[in-house]
Amino acid sequence: MSLAAPGHAATQSIDVPKGTVGQAAFAIGRQAGVSIAIRDSSLLKRPSPAIRGTMGAEQALMRLAEASRLKLQKVGPRSYLLLPRPPQIANDQRPPTPRAVPSPVPQPVEETQDIVVTASKRDTLSQRFPGQWTRIDGHEFAPLGVAGTEAIEARSVGFSSTHLGAGRNKLFIRGIADSSFSGPTQSPVGQYFGDMRTGYSGPDPDLKLVDMNSVELLEGPQGTLYGSGALGGIVLLKPNMPIFGEISGAAASGASVTWHGDPSYDLSTTINAPIADNIALRAVGYHARDGGYVDNRATGERDINNVRVNGGRATLSAELTPGWFIDLAGIGQRIRGADSQYADRDLPGLSRYSFVDQPFDSDFTLASFVVRKDSGSLRFRSTSGASWQDVDENFDASTDGNIRQLRQHSRARAVSNETRLWRPMSNGYSWLAGFSSIVHRYKVSREIAQDDTIFDLSGAENRVRETTLFGEVGFELTPKIEATVGARYTLSDLSGSGEHLSPLAASRLGDEDTERKEQKLLPSAALLVRPVTGLTVYARYQQGFRPGGLSIANDSVRLYRNDRLATAEAGFRYGRPGRDRFDLQGSVTHSRWYDIQADFLDPSGLPVTENIGDGRVWTLTANGGVRVTTELRLEAGVAWNDGKVTRAAGGLLEMMAPAGGTMRIPNIARVVTRAAVDWNHALGNGRALEANAYARYVGHSRLGVGPQLGEEQGDYLDSGLVMRLSDESRALSLTVTNLTDAEGNRFAFGAPMETSADQLTPLRPRTIRLGFELSF
Structure with a gap:
């Protein structure tokens, strides 16, 4: 049985009260950010002492194991097993004389062992x-x-x-x-x-x-x-956080071979270092090259779409006073793509006919500062930070023998803060109250390059300032019935401007009031029932929205409004995935989507944004698994989606929908299914062998809105296999993706001005990776 489902990895002193092994293992796992498994459920009720102090996860678990007569086994970089300690044999090989030891008072396994x-x-x-x-x-x-x-x-x-x-x-x-x-x-x-x-x-x-x-x-x-x-x-991506009082690290490398393509490799390293008793630093760095697999028949180049990635991040955590912490973090990542990854449908193999290179760059930087208190009856967190994202793309815009390149530059800048205070569920109620603010700027500029001449196209900049108050309250109506109500009030200040506008576009923009205010109140409510142990049944109502903005492409100028989504959902959940013998969860949702914001292509082939009308979306999902043995687990899932535009905005119906038909919500497959097999085997002496195989089918979907984006995509099978042999400090892995070497069509798009039925984005061909990991 697996007990620990950590929220955040440890950046604080371990504070575990006296209780049972089950309670202590969960608390250590949650505070230290590690996974802990106990396969023998009879060990859960053993008494354990209080464990308090500034320490790493392994030190805390060693204390628990020693005090509770258990054996600790490390099975992964942040995964542990608690096992019964083998009985000690006297020197004369005779078992010790049994002594009458009072049995501990049986204690129930508390719900805090839940995820x-x-x-x-x-x-x-x-x-x-x-x-x-x-x-x-x-x-x-x-x-x-x-x-x-x-x-x-x-x-x-x-x-x-x-x-x-x-x-x-x-x-x-x-x-x-x-x-x-x-x-x-x-x-x-x-x-x-x-x-x-x-x-x-x-x-x-x-x-x-x-x-x-x-x-x-x-x-x-x-x-x-x-x-x-x-x-x-x-x-929500949750990184491992710094651990106080521990020098540790890891390094990993891998080499890959791709069918019909170039080889690949990757490198990464992690270091955790204490700066003082209450300060620690964790730093991560990585580099990777993904080999290309698409050929360009126009230039004779092979495997043109290789991608390089360089990135790193660092987090400094400090305990200011007992229970109060600060985290200072930074992230930087750079992606360089040599060419786009689409191919022509009517050419053999993975190839296309393109007269120009279509490279792209993506740079992302983030800095954040967090003040938090993660324990106690009242908890607090304030997160402030800024992000920068620059994306440069090049597309083939050649027409009628004229070799041209469309260049698009996107710049996003944001500064934000969220501060919240909350009380976890205790004595029948919980609550959350907070406020947030964000200032964001997004700018898009475009140009056409032909020979040595550059023609500037119309561009736009959108600016938004949001200020928000939000809160949520949960309370028990009975021991098995709970209700939750909440609301969020948002005030948005919007403005926009253009650049390199044509006289007609400038005139149209001058007629618009680009400075606007929008207000939204988003209510939510939920009712939850636990009729029997392990089963949760719920119903909820929730809303969401996006603010409006400005869109400019050539002579087209549009001020689009905010859109709003209202969803009613009913669902259930039984068991805990990966922990209980059997688990199953499912839901059915019905959403009404008002004033849908969507992009379509104008006559020149450039994307423009508009409110296209109202829609509705039905979704049914089911996911489950069964543990066949202690080592083998099977799981499967399915999602069915049916989304349609039910009311088209004036003048857009003929543009959006085929003759006599309806407009489907784009990019969402009607059916997605997945099946997987997990196998884990302990080899002894801290060694373990793991294997996972999966297959995922993605059904048909539509590329986008409008006749130019009406192509079908999807209807492919993705699959993979992972095998990993590990001990306490090393691991060797073999990974295979796209087992069947399927081509498929994940995305029927490559270049906006050349959009036609012959564009597809294939799966990466079968790729085999051999990897090695080392930790200390």
Whole structure:
């Protein structure tokens, strides 16, 4: 049985009261950020002493093991087993004479051994959380090398992405998608690194999942807790935090071979160092090269789409006074793509006919400062920071023999703060109160390059300032019934401007009032019932929104309004994934989407944003698993989505929908299914062998809005295999992706001015990676 589901990795003194082994193991795991398993459930009720002081996870667990007559075994960089201690044999080989020892008073295994949903922002246990939530342990990313968002997508049926290229994709959760482009509209998915928002508008920065504690997916909308831009839900990346009093580190490397493509390699390193008794630093660095696999028949170049990534981050944590901490963190990442990864459908193999190179760059920087108190009856957290994101893209815009290149430059800048105070559930109630503010600027400029001449195209800049108050209260109506109500009030100040405008566009912009104020009140309510042990049934209502903005392309000038999503959901959850013998969760949701913001292509092939009308989305999901033996677990999941535009805005119906048809919500497959097998075997002496195999089918979807973006995509099978042999300090892994070497079509798009039926984005061909990890 696995007990520890840590929220944040430890950056504080261990404070565990006297109790049972089960209670102590969970508390240490949560405070120190490690995973702890106890396979013999009879050990859970053993008495344990109080464990307090500034120490690392292993030291705290050694104290627990020694005091409770247990044996501690390290099975991974941040994973441990607590086992019965072998009986001691006297020198004469005779067993000791049994003594009558009073049995400890039986104590129930408390609900604190449940999983903590950190993304709930008030330390809600999973059996008390009224919503769909997924947690992926950071240990799963270790054998993948320098992996990014695609590793999350491969482990979920409700999470998806466009596949334009690393650092320039758009993310979707639960059937809520607007368009294929990352333009001035705010993303429908909120992205967070720790408590810090990684972006507002713009693409997914694709931060690499090196030295991660976990990734949490919270299905939306999540307007009450996270504000604007959480229509589909949120993605929370939780890094491992500094550990006081411990010098430790890790290094990893890998080499990959790709069918029909260039080889790849990756390197990463992590160091944890104490600066003083109450100060510690954790630093991470990584570099990777992904070999290309698309050929350009026009130039004769092969494997043109290689990508290089360099990145790092560092966190300094300090305990100011007992229980109060500060974290100072910085992140930097640079992605360089030599060319785009799309191919022509009508050419054999993975190839295309392109007269110009189409490289792209994505630079992301983040700095944050956190003041927090994570223990006690009242808890506090204030997060302040800034982020910078620069994305430069080049597209083939050649027409009628004229060789041209479209260049697009996106610049995003944000400064934000969120401060909240909360009380976890105790004595029948919990509450959360907070405020947040963000100032954000997003600028897009474009130009056409032909020979040595550059023609500037119209560009736009959007500025937004949001100020928000939010709160949530949870209370027990009976010991088995709970209710939650909440609300968020947001005031948005919007403004925009243009550059390199044509006379017609300048005139149209002059007729618009680009400075506006928008106000939104987002209510939420949920009812949860636990009719029997292990089963949670819930119903909830939640809203989300995105503010309006300005869109300019050539002579087109549009002021689009805010859009709003209202969702009713009913669902259930039984058991805890990976811990109980059997687990199953499912939900059905119905969403009404008003004034949908979406991008479509204008006659010149450039994206422009407009409110296209109203829509509705039905979603059904089910995920479950069964532990066949102590070593073998099977799991499967399915998501069904049906999203349609039910009312088109004036003049857009003919443009959006095929003759006599309806307009489907783009980029969301009607059906996604996934199955996986997990096998773990202890070899003794701290060694373990793990294996995981998965297959994920993605059904048909539509590229975007309008006839130019009406192409079908999807209908492919993705698959993979991971094998890992490890001991206390080393690991050797073998990873295979795209086992069947399927081509597929993840994204029917490559260049906006050349959009046609012959563009597709294939899966990366079969790739085999051999990796090595070393920790100390």
